[in-house]
Amino acid sequence: MSDTQFAKVAVLGAGTMGAGIAQVCAQAGSQVVLQDITEEFVAKGLQRVAAFLQKGVDRGKVTEETRAQVLARITTTVDRVEAAREADLVVEAVPEKLELKNGLFRELAGIVSDTCVLGSNTSSLSLVKVFDGVANPARCIGMHFFNPVPLMKLLELVRTETTSEETIDAVTNYARQLGKEPIVVKDSPGFASSRLGVCLGLEAIRMLESGVASAEDIDKAMVLGYGHPMGPLKLTDLVGLDVRLAIADYLRTELNLAGFEAPELMRKMVADGKLGKKSGQGFYAW
Ligand SMILES: NC(=O)c1ccc[n+]([C@@H]2O[C@H](COP(=O)([O-])OP(=O)(O)OC[C@H]3O[C@@H](n4cnc5c(N)ncnc54)[C@H](O)[C@@H]3O)[C@@H](O)[C@H]2O)c1
Known part of the structure; x- marks a missing residue:
């Protein structure tokens, strides 16, 4: 069992950001399901994580054991419902399109547990719009990671007027477990960064x-x-x-x-x- 803030994490989108987010969550001890729309994309995402960890092993910064443990914590799927159903945290890292992100959250909010936190990695979109119409908006928050995710220290957390203190505390705590330094910013254009x-x-x-x-x-x-x-x-x-x-x-x-x-x-x-x-x-x- 893991003693991380979020034991089970679903990452939607296995591209540049999604693969990095899956990696840091698995490094923190979470079980991660990495999802994308094709088998090819999820395989590529997982490959990216494996290559990053292998570089760490080659440079003597990551042990072989850690590399194997981290990879063992990541599974992949093309089924987002399966990915999200059991999750304590869902982070989306799909392309920067409002309708796409909003549609995913509207759908998944009805599938995940009441306590599951929904995080968006949007780098610019209004979080109020991203989460528009999503049930229980208290659990919705922006989680703006930076590229390359395993190396960049900042995690910009973006709160809307309805994000609960409980959600902010939980995600702040988790950010530290990921080895990140969180800042909390109001939902406003361009955030702080x-x-x-x-x-x-x-x-x-x-x-x-x-x-x-x-x-x-x-x-x-x-x-x-x-x-x-x-x-x-x-x-x-x-x-x-x-x-x-x-x-x-x-x-x-x-x-x-x-x-x-x-x-x-x-x-x-x-x-x-x-x-x-x-x-x-x-x-x-x-
Ligand atoms: N690249 C950066 O430097 C950076 C930094 C911070 C935030 N972001 C944000 O992160 C998000 C992702 O950016 P990226 O650079 O990783 O993009 P990317 O194109 O590398 O990856 C996006 C992935 O999402 C997948 N996807 C598309 N539709 C999907 C769906 N319906 N369900 C699941 N997966 C789907 C794509 O197949 C692709 O693999 C964007 O919102 C972007 O603004 C990017």
């Missing part, structure tokens, strides 16, 4: 656009002057200019703040296919 991070990135692009300094020097200002691990332009390249542009447009509308107006340079680069690392060219050549 994306709102600040995108704001800095947009201003850096505006500075580049108006010739204040080169990309390298703007990044150096933050890295060497402010102790950031990476400059805002390089980070935008890693996240993807298109991804950040979509978030900027969303925040501009939702927050109605001029600071979130995307710079022309950014729009042009996206239109030209200069999306950052994934396209080989952004503010840097990759």
Whole structure:
């Protein structure tokens, strides 16, 4: 038996984030069911976890025994009802589409136990909308993990007006068991992390656009002057200019703040296919 906060966890979506979330939950001692829409996707997700742990073994950071134990705690399925039925916690990490996430929660809320906590890993959507129409909204919460999940320390918990203190306490406790440092943020556009991070990135692009300094020097200002691990332009390249542009447009509308107006340079680069690392060219050549 496990003495973790949530003994049984269902993770919906076995992509970049879902695989990482399944891994950290299993490392904390939970039994995890990892679900996706095809056998191929769940197998890929599990493979990702196995490869990450194997790297740890190769580097002497994870024992062979731990690797085997963690993998033994993860099972996979393509049936979300089967995945969620017995769960104490369901975390969704499916694509960032409101209707998809809302539909899953509406369906699963009627299947899981009354005490099961429902968590969404959305990085930008309004949690009130994600959980709209879901029975017992007191148990619903945003659980915003960061990529790569096993390495990033932050877990941003997003509370709505109906999230109960009990839910927040339970998830905060579990975040620590996962080795994460939780912060609790009100349900508001961009939460704390994306709102600040995108704001800095947009201003850096505006500075580049108006010739204040080169990309390298703007990044150096933050890295060497402010102790950031990476400059805002390089980070935008890693996240993807298109991804950040979509978030900027969303925040501009939702927050109605001029600071979130995307710079022309950014729009042009996206239109030209200069999306950052994934396209080989952004503010840097990759
Ligand atoms: N990638 C990041 O850096 C990052 C960081 C924080 C949060 N997020 C958020 O995490 C979520 C997932 O992002 P990702 O990068 O892992 O995406 P991804 O595309 O790597 O993975 C999504 C997975 O969900 C699966 N899926 C689609 N429909 C499904 C369904 N109905 N049921 C179950 N699985 C389904 C897909 O097959 C895919 O494997 C998004 O909401 C995203 O905004 C992403």
